[in-house]
Amino acid sequence: MKQQPGPTTEAPEAQAPAEASSTTLEQKRVVNTEIPGPRSRELHEHRKANVPNGFGITLPVFMEAADGGILRDVDGNQLIDMASGIAVTSVGANHPAVVAAIKAQADKFTHTCFMVTEYELFPKVCERLNAIAPGEHEKRTALFTTGAEAIENAVKIARSFTGRSEVIVFDHAYHGRTLFTLGMTAKEAPYKTGFAPFPEHIHRAPYAYPLHWRTGAENAASEALAAFEALIQRIGPDKVAAAVLEPIQGEGGFIVPADGFMAGVREITKKYGIVMVADEVQAGMGRTGKMLAIEHEGVIPDLVCTAKALAGGMPLSAVTGRADIMEVVGAGGLGGTYAGNPLACAAALAVLDELEKDDTLLARARRIEEIIRQELQPLVSQQGVVAEVRGRGAMMALEICHPGTNEPDAPTTKEIASACHAQGVVVLTCGTHSNVLRLLPPLVIEDELLIDGLRVIAEAIQGVS
Incomplete structure (x- = not known):
C-alpha cells in the first residue's frame, strides 16, 4: 500500500473506459507547485474581497480546465478528481456529446x-x-x-x-x-x-x-x-x-x-x-x-x-x-x-x-467500486482509524474513527483530506460528525488514474495512523 509522494504509473489490471479516448487533457496527476499554487492564492484573495464567507471551500484552487478524471489549475497542476463537482460531472466535465448539445441549442x-x-x-x-x-x-x-x-x-x-x-x-x-x-x-x-x-x-x-x-x-x-x-x-x-x-x-x-x-x-x-x-x-x-x-x-x-x-x-x-x-x-x-x-x-x-449506451458507464461505476474496495478495504484491518469502507458503485466512503472504537474522529479526517489535497487528489469529507471521507470520481476516470489517487489516499491514512 505504501507509495512515493509523486504520481504513480503502476496500475494492475488497468482498463481504460471507452470514453477515455475523448479526453483532451493528459490523464495523469502532475504536481508542479505547492497546492494551492501562487496564482490560485492570488485569485483566492480576489475572491475573498468580493464573495461572502458563507460560500465555503474545500480546496482554494482555481481551475482552468477539466476533463475525464483530471482538473487542471491555473498553476499547471493536474489534480485527480474524486469529487465530480459533488456527484455532478459523472460523464466528465467536458464530455464532447454534452458540450455539442449545449452549443447546438445555444445557437437556437x-x-x-x-x-x-x-x-x-x-x-x-x-x-x-x-x-x-x-x-x-x-x-x-x-x-x-x-x-x-x-x-x-x-x-x-x-x-x-x-x-x-x-x-x-x-x-x-x-x-x-x-x-x-x-x-x-x-x-x-x-x-x-x-x-x-x-x-x-x-x-x-x-x-x-x-x-x-x-x-x-x-x-x-x-x-x-x-x-x-x-x-x-x-x-x-x-x-x-x-x-x-x-x-x-x-x-x-x-x-x-x-x-x-x-x-x-x-x-x-x-x-x-x-x-x-x-x-x-x-x-x-x-x-x-x-x-x-x-x-x-x-x-x-x-x-x-x-x-x-x-x-x-x-x-x-x-x-x-x-x-x-x-x-x-x-x-x-x-x-x-x-x-x-x-x-x-x-x-x-x-x-x-x-x-444508457450499452450499460458502459453503469458498468464503469461497478468497476470503480471493485477497485476502491481492492485498494482501500485492507486499511480497515491494517489501520485502526478506518472503521468502515462502504458505498455502492462510484459513491464510496471511508468512515474515520478513533482506533479501536466507533467514535467519530473529525480532526483526523480533515488531516487525511488535507494530505490528499497537497498531493494533488481532490477528496471531500461529509458525515453528521464530519468524519467520513467520500469518493465521487467521474464514471469516465481511467483505472490507472483512479488507482494512483487511491494510493495517495492510502498513504495519507497511513501517515496519520
Missing part, C-alpha cells in the same frame, strides 16, 4: 421560459425520466433547477395529493439549503447554524445506520422500522403526507441502509397512504452502478427526485412519479422561470444517451 435560443412558450426538449427529458423511474405505472415528470427545488416541490405535490401537512425525514439526512429543506436536513453545522427558526410540520425518524446502531447492525432495520411506524402513530397516520429519504444518504455519510430497511419503509408508507419520496439527487443517474440507487433495494417509490448528474453540470432537477399523484396540482402550481431551461435539457438528453 438560450431561454423562453417553458410556462410562456414551449419547446420540445422539455417533454423529451420528461419522457426519458418517466421511462427510467421504477414501476410500470403511468408517470409524469416536472422539471426544476436545483435539487432543493425538486425536494420542496415533491413535498408540495404530496401535500396536494393527500390533503395532509406533516413530513417525515430521517436522521443524518441532507435535502438542501433552502429554508424548508434545511428544516428537513439533519446536520446543524454548518448548514443550519444561525438560520432558525425553521418551518414546522417536519418530523425525524431514525435511519438504519448499521455501523452505529446501538444494539448491533443486525437489529438496525427492524428497530428503525419500528421507530418509524411508532412516529407515524404519534403524529397521526391521517396527518402524514410524505416520508422523504435517501436510498443512500449523501452528506450524512454515504450511509447504505441495513438490508430490508428501505423495503420496510415502502410497506409502512403504503399501509398508511403516505407518499414515499426517494431523494436521488446525489445517488442517482448512474452513480451507484444503476440508473437510480433505489433499484438496489427492489423498491418502487411514489416520487423520485433527481438533479446533480442529470445535466452534466447544467442546472436541472426533476420530480418523477405516479401520474395520479403528479396530476393533482393545478395549472400554475408548479414551475419556475428557469425550470427546465433549454440548454440544461439539451445537456440532459446527451447525458442520458451516454448513461
Whole structure:
C-alpha cells in the first residue's frame, strides 16, 4: 500500500473506459507547485474581497480546465478528481456529446421560459425520466433547477395529493439549503447554524445506520422500522403526507441502509397512504452502478427526485412519479422561470444517451467500486482509524474513527483530506460528525488514474495512523 509522494504509473489490471479516448487533457496527476499554487492564492484573495464567507471551500484552487478524471489549475497542476463537482460531472466535465448539445441549442435560443412558450426538449427529458423511474405505472415528470427545488416541490405535490401537512425525514439526512429543506436536513453545522427558526410540520425518524446502531447492525432495520411506524402513530397516520429519504444518504455519510430497511419503509408508507419520496439527487443517474440507487433495494417509490448528474453540470432537477399523484396540482402550481431551461435539457438528453449506451458507464461505476474496495478495504484491518469502507458503485466512503472504537474522529479526517489535497487528489469529507471521507470520481476516470489517487489516499491514512 505504501507509495512515493509523486504520481504513480503502476496500475494492475488497468482498463481504460471507452470514453477515455475523448479526453483532451493528459490523464495523469502532475504536481508542479505547492497546492494551492501562487496564482490560485492570488485569485483566492480576489475572491475573498468580493464573495461572502458563507460560500465555503474545500480546496482554494482555481481551475482552468477539466476533463475525464483530471482538473487542471491555473498553476499547471493536474489534480485527480474524486469529487465530480459533488456527484455532478459523472460523464466528465467536458464530455464532447454534452458540450455539442449545449452549443447546438445555444445557437437556437438560450431561454423562453417553458410556462410562456414551449419547446420540445422539455417533454423529451420528461419522457426519458418517466421511462427510467421504477414501476410500470403511468408517470409524469416536472422539471426544476436545483435539487432543493425538486425536494420542496415533491413535498408540495404530496401535500396536494393527500390533503395532509406533516413530513417525515430521517436522521443524518441532507435535502438542501433552502429554508424548508434545511428544516428537513439533519446536520446543524454548518448548514443550519444561525438560520432558525425553521418551518414546522417536519418530523425525524431514525435511519438504519448499521455501523452505529446501538444494539448491533443486525437489529438496525427492524428497530428503525419500528421507530418509524411508532412516529407515524404519534403524529397521526391521517396527518402524514410524505416520508422523504435517501436510498443512500449523501452528506450524512454515504450511509447504505441495513438490508430490508428501505423495503420496510415502502410497506409502512403504503399501509398508511403516505407518499414515499426517494431523494436521488446525489445517488442517482448512474452513480451507484444503476440508473437510480433505489433499484438496489427492489423498491418502487411514489416520487423520485433527481438533479446533480442529470445535466452534466447544467442546472436541472426533476420530480418523477405516479401520474395520479403528479396530476393533482393545478395549472400554475408548479414551475419556475428557469425550470427546465433549454440548454440544461439539451445537456440532459446527451447525458442520458451516454448513461444508457450499452450499460458502459453503469458498468464503469461497478468497476470503480471493485477497485476502491481492492485498494482501500485492507486499511480497515491494517489501520485502526478506518472503521468502515462502504458505498455502492462510484459513491464510496471511508468512515474515520478513533482506533479501536466507533467514535467519530473529525480532526483526523480533515488531516487525511488535507494530505490528499497537497498531493494533488481532490477528496471531500461529509458525515453528521464530519468524519467520513467520500469518493465521487467521474464514471469516465481511467483505472490507472483512479488507482494512483487511491494510493495517495492510502498513504495519507497511513501517515496519520
